[in-house]
Amino acid sequence: MNIGRRFKLFRKRKNLTQQEAANLIGVKSYQLANYESNRSEPSIKVLIAMSKAYDASIDNLLGNINTFNDQENETFDKEKKDLFDKVKKLLQEYEPFYKD
Numbered sequence: 001m002n003i004g005r006r007f008k009l010f011r012k013r014k015n016l017t018q019q020e021a022a023n024l025i026g027v028k029s030y031q032l033a034n035y036e037s038n039r040s041e042p043s044i045k046v047l048i049a050m051s052k053a054y055d056a057s058i059d060n061l062l063g064n065i066n067t068f069n070d071q072e073n074e075t076f077d078k079e080k081k082d083l084f085d086k087v088k089k090l091l092q093e094y095e096p097f098y099k100d
Helices: 003-013 020-023 029-035 044-054 058-062 071-100
Strands: none
Touching: 003 029, 003 058, 003 071, 020 029, 020 044, 044 058
């Protein structure tokens, strides 16, 4: 599991929106979105703030210790599959508009 995905799972575990988590951590919501999507990496200062906000050690945040169970991983995979299915359905609905 990549680090950004772990950040997102920890946030969801605390039932926080990106905005709520960003406020607790002291960053902008777009920065947190970038961390969760692996577009950028947090500084050690931000990691410490995440650790406090999510009640998790930095080792756990970074994946050196794994506390996620299979059910949590399956939930995340289901969300990803549901999103993929929605996109696929939209593409099928709009196919007549972009097909020659």
